[in-house]
Amino acid sequence: MSPDRAALFTATGFFLAGFGYTVRSLSRGKPTATWPAFLLLLAGFSCQCAFLLWRGRDLGRCPITTPFELLTFVSWAMVLLYFLTGTAYRLSLLGAFTAPLAFVLQSTALLKPESAALPARSRPGFWPEMHATLSLIAYGAFALACVAGILYLIQDRLLKRHRGMQVVRHLPPVHHLSQAVHRLILTGTIILSSGILAAYQMPNRPPVGKLAFVWAIWSIYAAILAYDHWRGMSPRKAAWAASLGFLLPIISLWVVVRR
Amino acid sequence: MPVVCLGLSHSNAPVEVRERLAFASRDLPDAVASLSSQQGISEAVIVSTCNRIEIYAAGDSPSPAVESWLRLRFQLDGDLPFFRHTDGDAASHLFAVVSGLDSMVLGETEIFGQVKDAYSTAHSSGTTGRLLNKLFQHSFRVGKMVRNSTDIQRGSTSVGSVAVELAEKIFGDLKETRVMLLGAGDMSRRCAQSLQSRGASAIVVSNRSYDRAVELAAEMSGRAILFDAWPAEVAETDVIISSTAAPHTVIHPDHVLPALRRRRGRPLFIIDIAVPRDVDPAVNNIPGVYLYDIDALESIAGETRARREQEIARCLAIIKDQVRSLPLFQPSPDGAPSPIHRPA
Incomplete structure (x- = not known):
């Protein structure tokens, strides 16, 4: 097995272990120490960095040339954004629930038959590379908003129904989660806007269908922000929108991966 | 040299009785010094809170000396519902108290600080020695251990x-x-x-x-x-x-x-x-x-209280192990009284 693939297998193992640790703590009703889950996520992230570094060095460019690499890159961007937002807003448990999504993305990547093969070296140019990289980082932000949205919906339901205090105690405060959803959607939309702008700077524009799909994703998240700004969206609606909205980036990744 | 714990608490004495024996915190240094100067007592600590008055003493014959000192100080006559524990049973009781197992609100943490203050007062008054120093310092470790390894203090009860x-x-x-x-x-x-x-x-x-x-x-x-x-x-x-x-x-x-x-x-x-x-x-x-x-x-408060009750057995097992680890304080072999006095 090549070292980059081995690094990715190890990262996937760390993400699975991080999620397993949290589920075990929650199911036993025990206090969840945040540092083991954080360390496991950090270890997984380090392995992802090693993979991207090796691949990037071998390819001579950002490693987002195959579906296998795309999925890995989105997973890496999501974990990176967690470290930037989760720790800043003390949403430590968000990390624990980021781990399963990272695990799913990584496993899907590793299951692709071409995951072992190294694509041919090519230099697509600055703008195409920027467009792809920024779009995938934005997807990472939307993925994290989806996780925060799901956690919000669980916590909101438990608090409304006056039950499950054992679980309520372990989940972050609802207000922090709704703020995280908003900030992550805003961050993702800004980054995706930059990615779209980069697409229009490319010497050879991407196909119309592909651009239309990216615009559709952008429109959904921009509409959420606009509605919230002008009309005031309830945190529950925003959480549903963030959770279901991520289906579109997932579909676009699925289309790319199936190619 | 025996160690004795003699006292009364919310579980065996009503407030009218407890308030008669309460020590104001400013009087504690003098009181504990007076107690330790009694014949038959060489070391003493007085724990006095709104829910309990407990005296820990070591000496040649601490139990009668403590009781007669109390009767004299508070001019008591007749029977009072004192509980008495000796050696290992006294250690068990103290460990249960600092862990919050004998508190009115099961698992509360305030008692830990109150016992620490009582020990600190006695220590600075020079009334503690080898036995009580060892007993109290170990009790603080046990209190932390019980809280960290069980759910006795988790959740809210009011x-x-x-x-x-x-x-x-x-x-x-x-x-x-x-x-x-x-x-x-x-x-x-x-x-x-x-x-x-x-x-x-x-x-x-x-x-x-x-x-x-x-x-x-x-x-x-x-x-x-x-x-x-x-x-x-x-x-x-x-x-x-x-x-x-x-x-x-x-x-x-x-x-x-x-x-x-x-x-x-x-x-x-x-x-x-x-x-x-x-x-x-x-x-x-x-x-x-x-x-x-x-x-x-x-x-929600009731669920927490019920969950804490379920944790008592785990806490007592830890306390039992910790008493066994103290060779100076072995519990009585048979019929050892429970270290906690919770109402049924």
């Missing part, structure tokens, strides 16, 4: 602490939260004080009797408003604690919905302590509003 815990799960940090009291009842005041102790600021009090509102607002460094003016404050409030004596509901969805639009997604926590209830249950259906009435709060 309405006030449940309200605080829920507020923290809704808002996170309570430093910026604004609280409004509707009605000036004692329970709502205590609830607001619990929130204040965790950083809640800007208390607003609204009551049908404006004078009472002013009085309570002054007590809590807050602001009083006329009762008719409270709906206008909802948009600026994070926690509403309602305990009016009204025979009908006071807060309806119509009061909350317009305010929510101006709150821009910030949640609203409503605590309804009144019976009959002040808040229309339909308010809980509004997104972003969390309504808890007295039954809901009591039920």
